[in-house]
Amino acid sequence: MATDEINELFQVTNYGPTNHPMQYRRDLLTGLQCRIAPNRIQRTFDVMHCPDNPDDEPPCVFCPERVHSETPLFADGKRITVGESVTFPNLYPFAQRHVVTVVTEAHRPEKITARQIEDALYGQIAALSSDDGYVSCNWNSLPSAGASMIHPHMQGSADAAPTYHAGIVIHQSEAFCQKTGMKYRDCLLDHEIGGPRHLFGDELPFFAHAVPLGEKEVRAYLPIRCIGELEPWCHLLAEGMERIISLYRGAGHYAFNMALVCDAAGRKDRGFRAFCSLIARINPCSTGMSDSAFMERMHLEPIVLTLPEEIGGLLP
Numbered sequence: 001m002a003t004d005e006i007n008e009l010f011q012v013t014n015y016g017p018t019n020h021p022m023q024y025r026r027d028l029l030t031g032l033q034c035r036i037a038p039n040r041i042q043r044t045f046d047v048m049h050c051p052d053n054p055d056d057e058p059p060c061v062f063c064p065e066r067v068h069s070e071t072p073l074f075a076d077g078k079r080i081t082v083g084e085s086v087t088f089p090n091l092y093p094f095a096q097r098h099v100v101t102v103v104t105e106a107h108r109p110e111k112i113t114a115r116q117i118e119d120a121l122y123g124q125i126a127a128l129s130s131d132d133g134y135v136s137c138n139w140n141s142l143p144s145a146g147a148s149m150i151h152p153h154m155q156g157s158a159d160a161a162p163t164y165h166a167g168i169v170i171h172q173s174e175a176f177c178q179k180t181g182m183k184y185r186d187c188l189l190d191h192e193i194g195g196p197r198h199l200f201g202d203e204l205p206f207f208a209h210a211v212p213l214g215e216k217e218v219r220a221y222l223p224i225r226c227i228g229e230l231e232p233w234c235h236l237l238a239e240g241m242e243r244i245i246s247l248y249r250g251a252g253h254y255a256f257n258m259a260l261v262c263d264a265a266g267r268k269d270r271g272f273r274a275f276c277s278l279i280a281r282i283n284p285c286s287t288g289m290s291d292s293a294f295m296e297r298m299h300l301e302p303i304v305l306t307l308p309e310e311i312g313g314l315l316p
C-alpha cells in the first residue's frame, strides 16, 4: 500500500481498485484515524425511508428471492451459505476485505435466534479466516444504528492495520502482559466474575462493561486471539448475543451495534484476546439513517464520504 502524502502532521494512504478507491488517513498529533470511501455516497442515503407499512418498502436485495442472484460473488464465483445465512463481498467496501452476511431469510424478523446468529458467524469465519490481516465481525442493526438495509446483516472486515480502537486494545493488552506477566483477559475475569457487572457465562463470560463506549455496553471476552480460532466458541457466543439482544428489546432498544475484535492471524501471541462488544442505540425515529455506525461507535474510526480537498469545490 502506497503512502501518498506524509508530513509531520498527517498521513494519507490510498487503497483499492479504481472502481472502489478509498483512503486511510491518520492524524499524527492524536493518532486518530479515519477512512474516506467516496463511492459510498452512491448508496442513496438521502432517500432512506422506513415506512410504517412494510408493503410500502422497496424490494430488498437481501431477501431470499434476490440475495442468491443479485449480490456480488467472491473471486471463485460463489457466495457462502450456512443455514439461512448468505455471505458475499460488500458492494461498497471500506476495508481491504469487506464482506456482508445476511443473517436471516426473513426481511424484518420478530426475533433473531441464536441458531441464526451462530450460522452467520460461521459465514463470517469462512469468508475471513484465510486473511492474515486484522479481522473484525460487526453488525449495525436498524438504520438508527447506521444500517443502510433493514434486513439483518453482519459485516466482516480485514485490513493490514487495525482500526483505531482495535489498535489500542491489542497493543495495550500486549504492553499489559509484558509489564505484569498476566494476560489482561485473565486479570479482568478475576476481577469481574461474580461481581455486579457479571451478567452470565463462565467459560465465555458476558460483562456489562465498566467504562461503556455506548448505552448498555456488554462485552464477551473470548479465550482466543484470531478469527481462525472462533468456530468452537460460536455456539456460546451466539446464545449470549441472543440474550443481550433480548435484554435490549426488553429495555426498549431495537437498534444496536456489535463488533468482535480480533488480532491478525499472522502475528505472534503477545497476550491479547478477542472480545465481542454490543451497544444499544436509542431509536431516534423510524425514518432516516444514522451516520454513526459500528466503525464510528465501536472502532472509533469514522467512515466519511468526501475528500477534504474537495470540500472547497462545494462552496456556493
Ligand SMILES: [Zn+2]
Binding pocket: 060, 061, 062, 063, 064, 106, 107, 108, 151
Ligand atoms: Zn429483505
